[in-house]
Amino acid sequence: MDTKKLKALQWKVFENVAAAQLVPLMRIGDELKLFSRLAEAGPCDNAVFAEAAGIHPRYSLEWLCAMCAAGYASYDSDAGHFFLSPEQVAVFADEDSTSLMIGAYDSLASLVMDEPKVRAAFKTGEGVPWSDHHPCFFRGTARFFKPVYKSNLLSRWLPKIPALTEKLEAGGSFADVGCGHGVSTMLIAQHFPTARVVGYDFHGPSIEEARRLAADAGLAARVTYETRSAKDYDGRFDVISFFDCLHDMGDPVGAAMHAFRQLNDDGLLVIIEPFAGDRLEDNFNVVGQMFYSASTMGCVPASLAQEVGLALGAQAGPSKLSIVLRQAGFSDVQTVATTATNIVLCARK
Ligand SMILES: C[S@@+](CC[C@H](N)C(=O)[O-])C[C@H]1O[C@@H](n2cnc3c(N)ncnc32)[C@H](O)[C@@H]1O
Incomplete structure (x- = not known):
């Protein structure tokens, strides 16, 4: 030794x-x-x-x-x-600071409380539904991601896709799939006042909270929310997003395929995912420690609880994500931005 x-x-x-x-x-x-x-x-x-x-x-x-x-x-x-x-x-x-990080502790507390459920799933290989977590998990997710979106989404990430800005400034339509508490949905609705903005999530209590937050922010008339899975919403859209949720889905290929069908011909799919390298060893660092741990307790169990149960994991990396999007029919998949914690992809038909 x-x-x-x-x-x-x-x-x-x-x-x-x-x-x-x-x-x-x-x-x-x-x-x-x-x-x-x-x-x-x-x-x-x-x-x-x-x-x-x-x-x-x-x-x-x-x-x-x-x-x-x-x-x-x-x-x-x-x-x-x-x-x-x-x-x-x-x-x-x-609470309104773009540097706030205390929300992480809401999620950490829930994951400690939820440990027996995930421990049991380790043995059976079954999933733990997203909705089975302690309520502070959902609040923690929204609070931890909110500053990230507030500092990056409109000023750094979406401007890398000029066609998106053009479409939404011209009153285009935007669907935020897997929107959770709708933090990103509200930011889009505020920034593009003439756009038609919809948020979908299959977790009913999150959609209720998203509606409450939108009403509090005076945005109830500008953004609508529906409890829908990523494979069962209707309507045509210019832009469809999956912000930090594609890897949580049981059938990310099916979800992306549904988005392909609902997008207009020149529509854009925008994916934000936790940052990861393609090789396992690229992620053996402090960011990987945080994301693999969250993924073990939240993302992988959530995906395994759904049909297909692909369980991409939070550290899927750009190559695996691109394969998913190409399998869904998208021919043009590009990485448009990366930070220490996130990767942003844009896909076209
Ligand atoms: C990590 S949270 C991200 C929420 C939100 N996009 C954000 O960035 O704050 C993942 C979200 O995906 C949703 N989700 C997971 N699987 C889903 C599915 N098959 N259909 C719709 N929503 C799903 C969960 O309910 C959860 O709100």
Whole structure:
């Protein structure tokens, strides 16, 4: 045994365990609005923070110290004050920030709670339906992806497909398949006010939440949502999207084939997927650790629970995704953008 390698492995586990131990603390912080209370209070000692947050001071001190140790909150040792830096506010406290990341902890908490179901499926090979997850899974997905869409979708990704902008600016039609809580659908509806925008998802509670969010945003008249599977919606569209959902579907080829049929002849299919390389070993890094783990607990079980059960996994990579789209009939498949966490493909008939 190589002692250096052993120590390095143990340190890596140590770091991962320390990170995992934050999961319940982040949930408590989020649910009790501790980050926003600290942001509003400004630099203050523990007693003032506990009072402002309405929590017991012994708990607040331990929570604040854990956050400071993680670098998620800050401490001024001269004044004995705790505070959030502007970056910490953006990542943990400001729900509308394009840097917010706290939603990830909603999903992580649900995956811990859902572990017995997935463990049982490991033995049987059966799936775990998307709808069987704890409700905070759906909220976490929407909250974690929202900043990504807000910072990239309209300013960086869709402009790489000029024909899409032309069509939607000219009042074209857009279907957001697998829309979840409809964050991307609303952004499209806001940006292209004359476009006809529809969101489809087979998960009824997500569609209800999407409708509620659209109504709250004053968009109820501009975007419609329907509970439909990716293979059973009607209508003709200029643009059909699958944003971070094609790999969750049991039959991605069938879903893409249905999109092929519903698209106008010069229509565009836009796919956003988690970033991945084509070879397994390309993904053995921190992004792969996060995505393969989420995929084991959420994406693969969701796909195996549906007909066909192809189970592409979140780390399918561009080659496998292109094969799926070509099998569905698309002849022109191009990667139009990549970031550290996402890949964007555009396909034409
Ligand atoms: C990871 S979530 C992404 C949601 C949304 N597009 C987003 O980016 O926030 C995957 C979504 O795909 C939906 N989904 C999975 N299989 C589906 C199917 N066969 N038909 C329609 N929706 C499906 C799920 O209900 C879920 O909302």
